[in-house]
Amino acid sequence: MKILVQKFGGSSVADLECMKKVRAKVLKAVEQGYKVVVVLSARAGQTNKLLEMAYQWSDEPHPAELDVLLATGEQESIALFSMLLNDAGVKARSMVGYQVPILTDNSYNSARIISIESDHFRQELEKYDVIVMAGFQGYSMENRITTLGRGGSDTSAVAIAAALGSCDCHIYTDVDGVYTTDPRMVPKATKIPKISYDEMLEMASMGAKVLQIRSVEFAKKYKVPVWVRSTFSDDEGTLVTQEDEFMMESVMVSGVAFDKDQVRITILGVPDKPGISAALFAPLADNEVLVDMIVQKASRDGITDMTYTVSHKDLKRALAITEKVCAQIGGQGVEYDEHVAKVSVIGVGMRNHSGVAAMAFAALHKANINILMISTSEIKISCLIHEDQLEKAVQTLHTTFGLDGE
Amino acid sequence: MKILVQKFGGSSVADLECMKKVRAKVLKAVEQGYKVVVVLSARAGQTNKLLEMAYQWSDEPHPAELDVLLATGEQESIALFSMLLNDAGVKARSMVGYQVPILTDNSYNSARIISIESDHFRQELEKYDVIVMAGFQGYSMENRITTLGRGGSDTSAVAIAAALGSCDCHIYTDVDGVYTTDPRMVPKATKIPKISYDEMLEMASMGAKVLQIRSVEFAKKYKVPVWVRSTFSDDEGTLVTQEDEFMMESVMVSGVAFDKDQVRITILGVPDKPGISAALFAPLADNEVLVDMIVQKASRDGITDMTYTVSHKDLKRALAITEKVCAQIGGQGVEYDEHVAKVSVIGVGMRNHSGVAAMAFAALHKANINILMISTSEIKISCLIHEDQLEKAVQTLHTTFGLDGE
Numbered sequence: 001m002k003i004l005v006q007k008f009g010g011s012s013v014a015d016l017e018c019m020k021k022v023r024a025k026v027l028k029a030v031e032q033g034y035k036v037v038v039v040l041s042a043r044a045g046q047t048n049k050l051l052e053m054a055y056q057w058s059d060e061p062h063p064a065e066l067d068v069l070l071a072t073g074e075q076e077s078i079a080l081f082s083m084l085l086n087d088a089g090v091k092a093r094s095m096v097g098y099q100v101p102i103l104t105d106n107s108y109n110s111a112r113i114i115s116i117e118s119d120h121f122r123q124e125l126e127k128y129d130v131i132v133m134a135g136f137q138g139y140s141m142e143n144r145i146t147t148l149g150r151g152g153s154d155t156s157a158v159a160i161a162a163a164l165g166s167c168d169c170h171i172y173t174d175v176d177g178v179y180t181t182d183p184r185m186v187p188k189a190t191k192i193p194k195i196s197y198d199e200m201l202e203m204a205s206m207g208a209k210v211l212q213i214r215s216v217e218f219a220k221k222y223k224v225p226v227w228v229r230s231t232f233s234d235d236e237g238t239l240v241t242q243e244d245e246f247m248m249e250s251v252m253v254s255g256v257a258f259d260k261d262q263v264r265i266t267i268l269g270v271p272d273k274p275g276i277s278a279a280l281f282a283p284l285a286d287n288e289v290l291v292d293m294i295v296q297k298a299s300r301d302g303i304t305d306m307t308y309t310v311s312h313k314d315l316k317r318a319l320a321i322t323e324k325v326c327a328q329i330g331g332q333g334v335e336y337d338e339h340v341a342k343v344s345v346i347g348v349g350m351r352n353h354s355g356v357a358a359m360a361f362a363a364l365h366k367a368n369i370n371i372l373m374i375s376t377s378e379i380k381i382s383c384l385i386h387e388d389q390l391e392k393a394v395q396t397l398h399t400t401f402g403l404d405g406e
Numbered sequence: 407m408k409i410l411v412q413k414f415g416g417s418s419v420a421d422l423e424c425m426k427k428v429r430a431k432v433l434k435a436v437e438q439g440y441k442v443v444v445v446l447s448a449r450a451g452q453t454n455k456l457l458e459m460a461y462q463w464s465d466e467p468h469p470a471e472l473d474v475l476l477a478t479g480e481q482e483s484i485a486l487f488s489m490l491l492n493d494a495g496v497k498a499r500s501m502v503g504y505q506v507p508i509l510t511d512n513s514y515n516s517a518r519i520i521s522i523e524s525d526h527f528r529q530e531l532e533k534y535d536v537i538v539m540a541g542f543q544g545y546s547m548e549n550r551i552t553t554l555g556r557g558g559s560d561t562s563a564v565a566i567a568a569a570l571g572s573c574d575c576h577i578y579t580d581v582d583g584v585y586t587t588d589p590r591m592v593p594k595a596t597k598i599p600k601i602s603y604d605e606m607l608e609m610a611s612m613g614a615k616v617l618q619i620r621s622v623e624f625a626k627k628y629k630v631p632v633w634v635r636s637t638f639s640d641d642e643g644t645l646v647t648q649e650d651e652f653m654m655e656s657v658m659v660s661g662v663a664f665d666k667d668q669v670r671i672t673i674l675g676v677p678d679k680p681g682i683s684a685a686l687f688a689p690l691a692d693n694e695v696l697v698d699m700i701v702q703k704a705s706r707d708g709i710t711d712m713t714y715t716v717s718h719k720d721l722k723r724a725l726a727i728t729e730k731v732c733a734q735i736g737g738q739g740v741e742y743d744e745h746v747a748k749v750s751v752i753g754v755g756m757r758n759h760s761g762v763a764a765m766a767f768a769a770l771h772k773a774n775i776n777i778l779m780i781s782t783s784e785i786k787i788s789c790l791i792h793e794d795q796l797e798k799a800v801q802t803l804h805t806t807f808g809l810d811g812e
Binding site: 016019050053056059060066069071072075076080083086094096098099143145 | 422456459463464468472474478482485490492499505549550551
């Protein structure tokens with residue numbers, strides 16, 4: 001049994017017209033002899049509409065009941081799409097989360113998949129040409145409906161592909177693949193034909209919102225080959241797969257990512273002694289402030305500055321905590337700067353090529369771009385810069401690492 | 407554990423305002439020490455909206471997938487209502503069909519309940535103050551979602567009450583009980599405090615659309631006491647229950663029902679020989695024409711007329727079949743009359759009181775109302791009359807049998 005998983009997002013199933021385009025893609029795969037598992041999101045706008053309703057009803061909707069409400073969005077799309085398939089003479093049936101079944105933990109609104117029982121699913125695939133499965137949802141050990149959090153349908157698709165074993169997973173979206181950077185900022189950005197899971201993870205976490213980050217982690221863990229493609233074209237798209245020698249040796253940098261949602265916060269004049277970092281970052285973590293970059297200045301006369309970045313939505317909470325901590329540890333004051341942005345170069349090639357960081361810093365320097373903070377990983381170099389210089393920085397790095405297309 | 411089942415229809419949960427009124431009713435029952443099972447319909451208009459969508463997508467929506475779509479309506483209401491209850495500090499959870507679980511046959515769109523597993527449900531009732539259950543839906547042996555057909559939420563409510571054993575079932579609607587006849591036609595109509603299942607069945611099938619007929623059959627079979635009440639008042643409503651001696655002896659007639667949706671069809675000059683009735687009514691049944699009243703005129707010279715009634719929506723099909731049969735059996739022709747209506751007097755008291763039929767005919771005669779057809783059962787007498795005389799007939803019978811209020 002040749003199985004193919006195809007996932008279509010909310011904009012791909014927004015209305016009847018769109019769904020007919022999706023049906024054409026599915027029919028083609030059926031004609032090629034595949035048993036197809038179609039994973040659908042809620043129709044565009046539907047989840048927001050349901051959320052709005054929930055917050056009309058309640059200031060703080062009960063999390064488990066919110067999931068019961070949200071799950072209706074995908075149930076609607078799979079029912080409508082299965083009707084369309086049956087009308088075209090294709091034997092198709094829909095499945096909601098518990099019918100698959102997709103067992104999750106009970107973290108309502110952002111549940112994690114524990115297991116997928118695939119025996120029954122395989123039997124159903126023998127009987128039907130297509131199973132249309134609700135993305136984004138599962139059920140908990142307590143037999144309650146759960147949802148996987150925003151973008152969870154990507155994870156559903158990769159998870160069912162992993163459970164079925166050795167089948168490709170095509171994620172259809174409104175862009176035709178993963179780009180070297182955002183084409184809206186750099187018109188010379190080009191489509192990446194093949195990218196490793198690790199690179200994709202860095203790209204995704206940097207705001208290249210093509211694939212939900214958890215779905216990439218899942219794909220990496222279970223070695224599921226994922227194709228990112230457009231519903232509205234026939235382009236082959238980008239293959240997200242395991243790192244191979246070819247990838248590591250040929251290209252140093254695969255892409256340039258950026259993130260405008262950064263605020264820099266600094267505690268000035270902190271006595272440099274053990275336990276200072278913990279004193280600050282423990283209460284931040286306890287209050288669910290997500291810290292991104294962290295830099296501690298080289299100490300001079302036993303006094304140092306500590307700088308970190310957070311997203312704008314966490315600024316208020318982060319400042320309150322930081323000011324309290326500053327007073328406790330005898331710091332001189334707290335400053336913050338909202339007008340910063342992060343630019344990153346990403347590539348598994350860095351593992352084998354030295355000097356990537358030096359090249360990046362030199363290029364930014366030559367373009368008169370001041371680097372405020374630096375953080376690096378095995379396959380990524382990130383620089384915090386002034387937000388006014390972001391576009392110039394992205395373009396400079398894109399050119400420097402030979403990513404410009406025609 | 408004192409259990410109460412409360413069912414609220416679509417107009418009772420139409421919006422936040424209505425749902426808050428419903429919550430007050432539920433909270434009152436919780437305060438009285440009940441564990442409450444709340445059965446909800448989809449919010450008013452929601453099911454029609456979903457049906458409309460289905461028929462935009464498909465000329466003939468796949469029945470099983472239509473149920474997947476329709477089931478979202480109740481899922482939405484139970485999620486929203488459970489949020490409201492939790493906000494009020496009540497421990498409540500929602501349950502869709504498969505969670506209860508309500509097992510049905512696989513007649514999608516009009517499934518019949520096979521069984522309800524109540525052990526797990528009882529355990530959940532120990533843990534929660536209120537379980538908010540989706541009406542109208544279940545799941546089939548093939549683990550697919552089913553719906554029970556229009557008005558199925560009444561049946562869901564009675565069925566869960568039956569499964570839980572010896573608990574009352576309150577059906578809340580927008581009227582405050584069952585009336586002796588339609589108060590819009592007879593202002594002196596009065597609320598019936600207590601009515602038997604059989605009488606209610608006759609009332610329901612006559613177009614007194616307070617309770618779905620299947621729910622009354624269910625209640626009768628499992629002896630569930632059903633209260634029909636208004637969401638918008640504190641009136642006690644009508645108790646639908648087992649016939650008792652008091653009911654049989656005290657009141658001859660409980661109500662006057664009527665049905666405007668009648669067409670009379672006649673085959674003239676039929677040779678009166680065995681097999682003629684079968685020749686006509688078998689093909690009608692095969693084509694799903696629902697025949698109501700049937701009368702065959704006393705034969706004269708081996709020739710007779712056959713008359714029957716159907717609803718307007720079946721007229722065209724019924725006529726086509728009847729004309730074909732008429733030709734086959736050598737009848738003289740087919741006539742029909744759309745301007746007829748049926749009026750019925752209903753009461754278990756008829757079992758013990760003779761002369762009810764004679765009283766009814768005499769009263770109609772005195773009011774110059776011509777009776778076109780008569781049909782009777784143990785607890786009902788129905789007369790077909792000209793539609794212009796319907797109001798007068800209903801009022802006359804209502805007065806004759808002492809049903810007029812102040």
